[in-house]
Amino acid sequence: MYNFFRSLKTTVWTLLGLVILFFIGSYLMPMHREVFxxxxxxxxxxxxxxxxxxxxxxxxxxxxxxxxxxxxxxxxLVCSWQSIRERWSRHDFLLRLSPQIxxxxxxxxxxxxxxxxxxxxxxxxxxxxxxxxPLPEDRAIVVRNISASVDGNGSLTDWSAAIYVLEKGVRVKxxxxxxxxxxxxxxxxxxxKSLSNEGMPVAHLMVNKDPGAIWALIGGILFMLGSITLLxxxxxxx
Amino acid sequence: xxxxxxxxxxxxxxRPRFMLPALALHAFLIVTSALQFGRIPLxxxxxxxxxLAFAIGVIYLITAWNRExxxxxxxxxxxxxxxxxxxVVSPPVTHGMPPVLKTIWFELHVILSFVSYALFAIGAVFxxxxxxxxxxxxxxxxxxxxxxGYVLFSIAMIFGGIWAFLAWGTYWLWTPKELWTTIVWxxxxxxxxxxxxxxxxxxxxxxxxxxxxxxxxxxxxxxxLLMKSxxxx
Numbered sequence: 001m002y003n004f005f006r007s008l009k010t011t012v013w014t015l016l017g018l019v020i021l022f023f024i025g026s027y028l029m030p031m032h033r034e035v036f037x038x039x040x041x042x043x044x045x046x047x048x049x050x051x052x053x054x055x056x057x058x059x060x061x062x063x064x065x066x067x068x069x070x071x072x073x074x075x076x077l078v079c080s081w082q083s084i085r086e087r088w089s090r091h092d093f094l095l096r097l098s099p100q101i102x103x104x105x106x107x108x109x110x111x112x113x114x115x116x117x118x119x120x121x122x123x124x125x126x127x128x129x130x131x132x133x134p135l136p137e138d139r140a141i142v143v144r145n146i147s148a149s150v151d152g153n154g155s156l157t158d159w160s161a162a163i164y165v166l167e168k169g170v171r172v173k174x175x176x177x178x179x180x181x182x183x184x185x186x187x188x189x190x191x192x193k194s195l196s197n198e199g200m201p202v203a204h205l206m207v208n209k210d211p212g213a214i215w216a217l218i219g220g221i222l223f224m225l226g227s228i229t230l231l232x233x234x235x236x237x238x
Numbered sequence: 239x240x241x242x243x244x245x246x247x248x249x250x251x252x253r254p255r256f257m258l259p260a261l262a263l264h265a266f267l268i269v270t271s272a273l274q275f276g277r278i279p280l281x282x283x284x285x286x287x288x289x290l291a292f293a294i295g296v297i298y299l300i301t302a303w304n305r306e307x308x309x310x311x312x313x314x315x316x317x318x319x320x321x322x323x324x325x326v327v328s329p330p331v332t333h334g335m336p337p338v339l340k341t342i343w344f345e346l347h348v349i350l351s352f353v354s355y356a357l358f359a360i361g362a363v364f365x366x367x368x369x370x371x372x373x374x375x376x377x378x379x380x381x382x383x384x385x386x387g388y389v390l391f392s393i394a395m396i397f398g399g400i401w402a403f404l405a406w407g408t409y410w411l412w413t414p415k416e417l418w419t420t421i422v423w424x425x426x427x428x429x430x431x432x433x434x435x436x437x438x439x440x441x442x443x444x445x446x447x448x449x450x451x452x453x454x455x456x457x458x459x460x461x462x463l464l465m466k467s468x469x470x471x
Contacts, residue, residue: 008431008434008435009435011431012428012431012432012435012438015424015425015427015428015431016428018424019421019424019425019428022417022418022420022421022424023421025417026414026417026418026421026461029412029413029414029417030414036412039412040408040411040412040413044412113410122407122408151334153333155333156337157334157337158337159337178337179337179338179340179405180337180338180340180341180343180401180404180405181404182404182407189403189407191405191406191407193406206406206407208407208408210407210408213403213409216399216403216409217400220396220399220400223392223396224392224393224396227388227389227392227393228389230389231385231386231389234385235382235385235386
């Protein structure tokens with residue numbers, strides 16, 4: 001059993017299986033929008049519980065891909081463990097370390113997805129100037145003012161909304177939201193998605209708490225560092 | 239001006255390094271477009287196909303600088319011309335950058351993506367060379383192209399994730415385009431691992447390196463045309 005999990009053949013076949021499953025998924029997703037359209041709306045686990053598990057004919061590939069990713073994760077960790085246990089020499093230290101850094105980065109990225117899929121929250125709504133909305137953890141968001149600029153053709157070139165966050169009724173964070181400019185408070189992100197004019201300017205907001213995000217960033221950095229090091233070493237060798 | 243490129247690029251048929259004037263003009267056109275619209279010229283099919291042709295040309299020139307005209311040129315040049323033709327017939331985007339795209343993360347994401355696509359293209363050409371001549375050096379060049387392409391593609395995906403998180407609060411969405419991007423990433427990961435497995439290495443892996451570019455092409459153009467996604471190209 002241990003040999004199965006540490007085998008490169010397991011890696012290769014699992015990757016091939018995942019490629020095929022994602023291919024099937026990309027074909028089924030647009031065909032069954034009624035099942036998949038809500039996949040990105042909230043927590044993935046909620047979608048799995050309420051939608052995916054009731055529509056297995058359309059979502060079986062998703063569950064099979066999860067199983068494949070689980071197998072790949074175990075395979076990755078066992079391979080790295082095996083490599084770490086072997087005797088290392090100073091001569092090939094970096095060459096043997098860098099794949100393990102890549103594997104660790106990959107593991108953190110998957111861990112991030114797991115955390116983001118099961119915990120946290122994602123809320124969307126529209127608020128006009130001066131309006132407020134309650135949030136989990138005894139917080140609230142208030143929109144102070146909204147502004148937009150347009151070019152000569154009437155296209156929006158920029159927009160922003162000044163907001164503040166209340167916690168237990170006390171103002172704890174003030175900031176301006178804009179495109180690619182969220183505001184963060186205690187792991188919660190506040191986003192301005194777009195603006196509309198419904199007699200008065202209205203901000204379309206999203207509030208998102210993703211406990212996996214920081215792990216995805218750490219994983220991404222590790223993956224980059226490991227792969228750049230490996231590239232430099234392998235490039236010479238090849 | 240774009241049409242002059244169709245005359246200049248084929249000069250590489252005389253000698254590979256004669257592609258330099260075509261690349262110099264192409265670089266000038268890209269920079270001019272960037273200055274004209276105040277953004278990186280990588281929005282829509284016109285821009286991206288043109289940039290892909292240019293990136294393949296640059297990698298070709300670096301790789302073939304000391305080569306004589308050979309099958310490598312005969313295979314790469316048509317690829318450049320096809321992408322260039324696709325760029326010329328596609329309508330250009332003539333407006334500035336939408337606010338959500340005005341970030342360095344987007345620019346790096348797109349530039350690195352297309353440079354990696356170009357490396358995948360060159361890797362596929364080297365694969366064909368390796369199969370045609372049973373050439374070990376071509377196989378090694380295919381590996382180096384695809385390894386570099388894979389690393390840049392991975393970095394492009396990480397930067398794309400950072401951008402998406404800052405713009406929309408999520409670094410990943412379950413859409414067909416994202417699935418196909420993951421397919422590309424997994425497939426080249428498969429290529430890199432399969433090289434190390436007895437029974438997979440050799441022509442089988444070389445073919446994988448060639449087939450990978452077909453997946454890249456579908457991910458780039460096919461998914462955008464056939465499937466709705468957050469990506470428009």
